[in-house]
Amino acid sequence: MGKPTGFLEYERKDGPVTAPKKRIENFKEFHGQLPEEEQRLQGARCMECGVPFCQAGTMIAGMASGCPLHNLVPEVNDLVWHGNWEQAYVRLSKTHCFPEFTSRVCPALCEAACTCGLHAKPVSTKENERAVIEYAYANGLVKGEEPKVRTGKKVAVIGSGPAGLSAAWNLNKRGHSVTVYERHDRVGGLLRYGIPNMKLDKSIIDRRIEVMKAAGIKFICNADVGKDISGKELEKEYDRVILCGGASHPRDIHVPGRDAKGIWFAVDFLGTVTKQLLDTNFEKMPYELAKGKNVLVIGGGDTGNDCVGTSIRLGAASVTQLEMMPKAPECRAASNPWPEWPKVLKTDYGQEEAIDVFGHDPRVYQTTVTEFKKKKDGTVCSAVLVSLEPKKDEKTGRLSMVPIEGTQKEIPVDLVLIAAGFLGSEGYVAESFGVKLNARTNVETVNGSYRTGKEKIFTAGDMHRGQSLVVWAIAEGREAAKEVDKSLMGYTYE
Known part of the structure; x- marks a missing residue:
């Protein structure tokens, strides 16, 4: 080619x-x-x-x-x-x-x-x-055309992130009537409130949602299923339900001083920034969140990088990003040959901006927090850090990062953003539908399937596989839609 x-x-x-x-x-x-x-x-x-x-x-x-x-x-x-x-x-x-x-x-x-x-x-x-x-x-090629024939079957999709949107789009094409429920005030889930605007302009989401609405898909926002609406109600109303609520249970840092004010989960912080920008039509930057503050980002992944870039845009005085693991090599190791995913050093846009603004890479490797200290009013004012080293457990053979005695140091901190990943889905949605969670708190499914233990309830995306990429969520939504279609019609188009 x-x-x-x-x-x-x-x-x-x-x-x-x-x-x-x-x-x-x-x-x-x-x-x-x-x-x-x-x-x-x-x-x-x-x-x-x-x-x-x-x-x-x-x-x-x-x-x-x-x-x-x-x-x-x-x-x-x-x-x-x-x-x-x-x-x-x-x-x-x-x-x-x-x-x-x-x-x-x-x-x-x-x-x-x-x-x-x-x-x-x-x-x-x-x-x-x-x-x-x-x-x-x-050039007008992306069209929202309603199916010529409707099947008479109704499907509810819980969550409007990439998996939910993918499932809705594919089921609607097959002629089923699809309604998407979203607990936030706008459609998009992770795409809307988990990814900053400079990475994915929200007008791009709005453009696609208009196409989906024109194709006959219904969206209901401010509907927190499991709280505002019960699973039993939706089971009665719809022929099938797909749970696409994401892996929205963030991993916490359990150290002394964690209760201090000024410590946020990363996605809550990013979502707050995006919401304020959208609510003011981008006319007001929420500088009050980070301007003049020493920001500590805990986590070296994509979300941590987004926190770095967002904090810089909001006028942070300094940004430090902690990464527990050792610094990756700049080139592939012999043990990581093509076509495996390259485990090499990646300097993303946020780190590039920090280097340009502050003169150095914000990342500090093999380091974690052991304590947060706070002022009299309860606001965080510093963090105690410790260096880590890899050690292999003699019994299990597993490698873990352990603190190095005597390496503690204290740095001034006014804002902490925890970007340490997610532990799985929030349990109240699954509980409302009476479906089980597995050991990783993902919705439990039949092996090799998107079907839960209940015939009418399916799941897809991060709620099914755990924290992952947008492309995997879209793929899961598509495959779950095929399975739902087959369960409704007895066959599906592969």
Whole structure:
């Protein structure tokens, strides 16, 4: 696919990116697109390899290699190279319902598994995907058309994050009447309130929701199922229910002083910032949350990075980001060969901005908090940190990070953001429907299925598999929709 010699003739070129000191002035997206002709050349780099791992979406050494949606990446890249944008959109749409989301927030599993990336830079599949979907919207190709025939079956989807939206879209296409329940004031779930606007502009979500509404999907916001509405009520009203409430139970830090004021869970902080921006139509930046404060971010993942970038935009005096694990190598280790996911050092946009603003990387590796100290009014004022070292348990053989005696140090802190991941779903939703949670507090399902122990209740996304990526949530929503469709109709279109 692509031009047979394209990977030899053309270097990888990414779209323009606004400089850090300029982009931190606002919460606007800062990744631009290449001109059409230049983007086509990026499609030409797809090298017609014998085994396209980019679309495999298989597990290798416990990590995903390639796209979980199984997008036919070489075919789309070939169509981009030939400038056949409409057919590229048609091809992409056969496997992917929301390319506008993943082309902004996905870590590009496809590119990590690209054969071209073995000896050179991988094909820019993520930006090619974005170019395709943006062309489709600009040219009226993304249409919200109601199914010509309705089945008479009603399905409720609980949660409007990527899994819920995916399930709703696919079930609606099959002719079922779908209603999505969202506990927040706006549709989008994690996409809306868990990902900052500069990473995913919320107008992108609104644009897709309008398409879904035009296709006949109903959305009910401010409806907290399990509290405002009982599971029993929905079971009576609908033929099937899909639980897509996400893994929204955050992991806490249990140390002395945790009750101090000024300590937030990361997603609560990010959601508060986004809500204030949306409520004021981006006219008021909520500087009061971080301006002039020494910010401590606990957690080195994507959410931690989002906290770094958000704090800088809100005028933080300093930002420190703690990472328990050792610093990753800059290049692949021999024990981490292609096409495994590359376990290498990644400096994301937030860290880039911190380096530009403060003159150094905000990350401190192999370090954690042992205590928070507070002022007389109960507000956090400092944190006691300790260095860690890896040690193997003699009995189990498991490696764990343990404190190093005598390495404690205290740093001034005015705002703490805990981005230590999630422990699973919140139990009240499952309890309301009378379904069980497993040991990881995910909704328990029949092996290899999205069906719970109750015939009418299904689940998908993070609520089913635990904390994961947007692309996995979309894939789960699609597969759960197939299973629900088959349970209702006796068959489904694969």
